[in-house]
Amino acid sequence: MDFISNIFAPIYETWFQLSNNQFSLIFDTLFKDDGYIMFGLSFIIIPLISWLLFYYVWKYPYGKLWHWLVWLLITFIFVVGLTYGIANNEIFVSDNQALIDALADSESGYEQFAKTLPLKYALINGILTIGISFIYSLILKQFSKIQIHLPF
Amino acid sequence: MAKKLYIFGIGGTGSRVLKAFTMLLASGCKLKNDFDTVIPIIIDPDTSNGDLNRTKDILRLYQEIRNQIQQPDDFYKQEIKTINELANNSSGINPEYFQFKLEGVEQSTFGQYIGFDSQSDDFKNSKDDKNFIRLLYSDSNLKSDLNVGFKGNPNMGSIVLNQFTDSGNFKKFAQTFNDGDAVFIINSIFGGTGAAGFPLLLKNLRGNHQLPNHAKIKSSQIGGITYLPYFALNRQAEVNSGSFEEKAKIALDYYNRTIIGKNQINTLYFVGNKGNTKHFEYSVGGKEQKNDAHFLELAGALAILDFTKNIDKTTNTTQIKEFGIENTTENISFNDLNIENNKEISSPLTKFKLYTEYLKKGLPISLNVSRWTKSNIKLVKESKNSILDENYFNSSEYKIQIEAFNNHFEDWLKEMGENKPAFNPYNIVDWDNALNLLKGNEPKGNKTFKVLDIENCKLIDDISIKSSIEKKHTTLIKLFGKSTENVLKKRNLLIR
Numbered sequence: 001m002d003f004i005s006n007i008f009a010p011i012y013e014t015w016f017q018l019s020n021n022q023f024s025l026i027f028d029t030l031f032k033d034d035g036y037i038m039f040g041l042s043f044i045i046i047p048l049i050s051w052l053l054f055y056y057v058w059k060y061p062y063g064k065l066w067h068w069l070v071w072l073l074i075t076f077i078f079v080v081g082l083t084y085g086i087a088n089n090e091i092f093v094s095d096n097q098a099l100i101d102a103l104a105d106s107e108s109g110y111e112q113f114a115k116t117l118p119l120k121y122a123l124i125n126g127i128l129t130i131g132i133s134f135i136y137s138l139i140l141k142q143f144s145k146i147q148i149h150l151p152f
Numbered sequence: 153m154a155k156k157l158y159i160f161g162i163g164g165t166g167s168r169v170l171k172a173f174t175m176l177l178a179s180g181c182k183l184k185n186d187f188d189t190v191i192p193i194i195i196d197p198d199t200s201n202g203d204l205n206r207t208k209d210i211l212r213l214y215q216e217i218r219n220q221i222q223q224p225d226d227f228y229k230q231e232i233k234t235i236n237e238l239a240n241n242s243s244g245i246n247p248e249y250f251q252f253k254l255e256g257v258e259q260s261t262f263g264q265y266i267g268f269d270s271q272s273d274d275f276k277n278s279k280d281d282k283n284f285i286r287l288l289y290s291d292s293n294l295k296s297d298l299n300v301g302f303k304g305n306p307n308m309g310s311i312v313l314n315q316f317t318d319s320g321n322f323k324k325f326a327q328t329f330n331d332g333d334a335v336f337i338i339n340s341i342f343g344g345t346g347a348a349g350f351p352l353l354l355k356n357l358r359g360n361h362q363l364p365n366h367a368k369i370k371s372s373q374i375g376g377i378t379y380l381p382y383f384a385l386n387r388q389a390e391v392n393s394g395s396f397e398e399k400a401k402i403a404l405d406y407y408n409r410t411i412i413g414k415n416q417i418n419t420l421y422f423v424g425n426k427g428n429t430k431h432f433e434y435s436v437g438g439k440e441q442k443n444d445a446h447f448l449e450l451a452g453a454l455a456i457l458d459f460t461k462n463i464d465k466t467t468n469t470t471q472i473k474e475f476g477i478e479n480t481t482e483n484i485s486f487n488d489l490n491i492e493n494n495k496e497i498s499s500p501l502t503k504f505k506l507y508t509e510y511l512k513k514g515l516p517i518s519l520n521v522s523r524w525t526k527s528n529i530k531l532v533k534e535s536k537n538s539i540l541d542e543n544y545f546n547s548s549e550y551k552i553q554i555e556a557f558n559n560h561f562e563d564w565l566k567e568m569g570e571n572k573p574a575f576n577p578y579n580i581v582d583w584d585n586a587l588n589l590l591k592g593n594e595p596k597g598n599k600t601f602k603v604l605d606i607e608n609c610k611l612i613d614d615i616s617i618k619s620s621i622e623k624k625h626t627t628l629i630k631l632f633g634k635s636t637e638n639v640l641k642k643r644n645l646l647i648r
Contacts, residue, residue, distance in 0.1 A: 059606050060602075061518060061521075061522040061523070061524075061602060061605035061606050061608075061609050062517065062518065062521045062522060062602075062605070063521075064521065138531060141531075141532065142532060142533075142536075145609050145610045145613070146523065146606065146609045146610070147523070148523050148529055148532060148536060149523040149526050149529045152529075152530045152531075
């Protein structure tokens with residue numbers, strides 16, 4: 001599993017520069033408890049299912065660009081919400097005693113920092129969802145019978 | 153072996169039955185026993201007759217549309233040609249060739265035509281004598297303008313129509329006749345043109361030794377349908393519908409002796425209607441004679457299908473067949489027809505009806521929205537783009553061919569629905585209840601045009617509906633042939 005975590009973790013820690021050595025307990029916990037895998041699968045699997053539904057299950061022959069945009073927004077909201085929940089759970093309901101203690105210590109600054117993270121992870125996944133949705137759309141529309149013309 | 157069916161439509165009834173038959177062919181009804189080409193031939197001296205010109209227009213549109221479909225396999229499958237196209241091996245469409253023109257009838261009275269006016273009144277000193285002619289024809293007969301036909305007088309018709317068998321067109325017909333080809337004749341027995349033309353035509357087909365291919369024509373299968381009175385007129389004048397029945401009886405007696413008794417025809421169909429007929433607007437002929445379509449004309453078209461289907465069962469003895477329906481009703485629907493007729497026409501007509509309704513009421517919603525109407529889809533293979541885009545539906549070919557034919561089809565159904573007895577198998581539908589089309593047969597599930605749009609989207613990539621050469625209507629016609637079939641079949645609305 002570390003292998004997969006090694007793929008996803010840099011996206012958040014390096015690309016989006018969320019990593020902070022001062023609060024490494026959080027990032028270590030997310031890494032060890034497969035939090036990054038869940039974040040990664042959220043922005044990969046959820047949009048995939050969503051766009052599979054859009055292109056192959058939704059039989060609506062009058063689809064326009066705004067339908068595609070609404071679908072994207074729904075997918076975005078779903079992924080953002082899910083990621084927020086996962087991050088919140090992974091950080092604040094963790095089994096890692098060290099992290100629990102750090103969060104409980106109000107002077108450590110952990111709690112304040114940790115509270116900002118779920119939204120950040122959620123928004124990062126939201127951005128990734130938009131990008132991957134566009135890629136999925138370009139691929140899936142090729143084989144769609146009804147929505148081949150969307151987004152354009 | 154591919155065979156041809158020559159259909160002679162004599163007089164106004166002949167034109168109207170040919171119209172009904174063309175509608176059946178457009179909807180995908182096919183002749184059995186390898187008859188691949190239909191050659192309609194209209195015999196009517198009344199060149200400005202409204203029914204005649206409407207039928208010629210419908211036949212022209214049929215040809216124009218069919219010429220723009222690569223290998224039609226459903227709608228418009230049957231080929232229709234004129235004698236001229238066959239004789240000259242050309243494909244130029246000219247509806248005038250659907251009609252055998254009679255010479256000397258334009259701007260002339262019957263008296264002028266037979267030379268009566270130039271004969272002498274002096275019966276003692278002259279060789280010819282007007283008085284003898286007066287024994288056979290009334291003054292109104294002699295002054296009658298031939299431009300508008302024979303106004304229900306077969307004694308006039310038999311003289312004038314005698315000439316068409318000497319015409320170039322009739323010789324062309326004979327030249328193109330081959331082994332296995334067959335002839336079908338449509339006439340009414342209670343008028344002038346049809347009652348006179350039928351025995352004359354038959355006599356020439358069976359016994360005119362001057363004709364090219366005479367032996368082939370003489371021994372060919374010939375069928376016919378004779379209409380007994382089936383409508384009345386709202387005013388009695390030169391043409392008196394009160395005499396229709398009497399004239400029919402006299403003509404029947406003549407036919408019985410000269411045609412049926414002598415086995416001149418293989419199969420003769422009779423159809424008529426008494427009692428609950430509608431009174432048509434009075435007209436002696438000309439462009440005012442544009443009678444509403446009638447269910448019995450559709451029955452006549454069914455007789456043509458029956459004739460070709462059973463052509464290998466005919467004998468040398470004339471077979472007489474009468475048309476009937478299962479239930480006595482003034483509002484005929486498909487379920488009132490016998491099972492065989494029902495199977496034959498209900499599915500094709502229902503498919504075609506759904507297609508025409510869709511193009512009128514469904515297309516405005518899907519045009520340039522549904523992918524099957526879009527030609528500008530980006531980042532896909534070019535073949536995924538549809539040729540049925542806004543440009544196609546705004547093209548002059550679509551408007552003046554497809555739309556015009558569909559309007560004729562709708563008028564035809566509407567007129568039959570308003571006639572007596574009414575043939576009214578369809579509900580009036582709109583977008584929301586489009587599949588609730590067939591009376592007495594409400595399907596389950598989604599009834600909107602959306603289901604047809606979905607089907608069109610699924611089929612538009614199908615290679616079998618695409619044309620490899622420039623044939624503009626191929627995709628539209630083949631697409632709807634398949635999509636209407638799939639949609640109606642899924643909802644058990646097709647009787648097979």
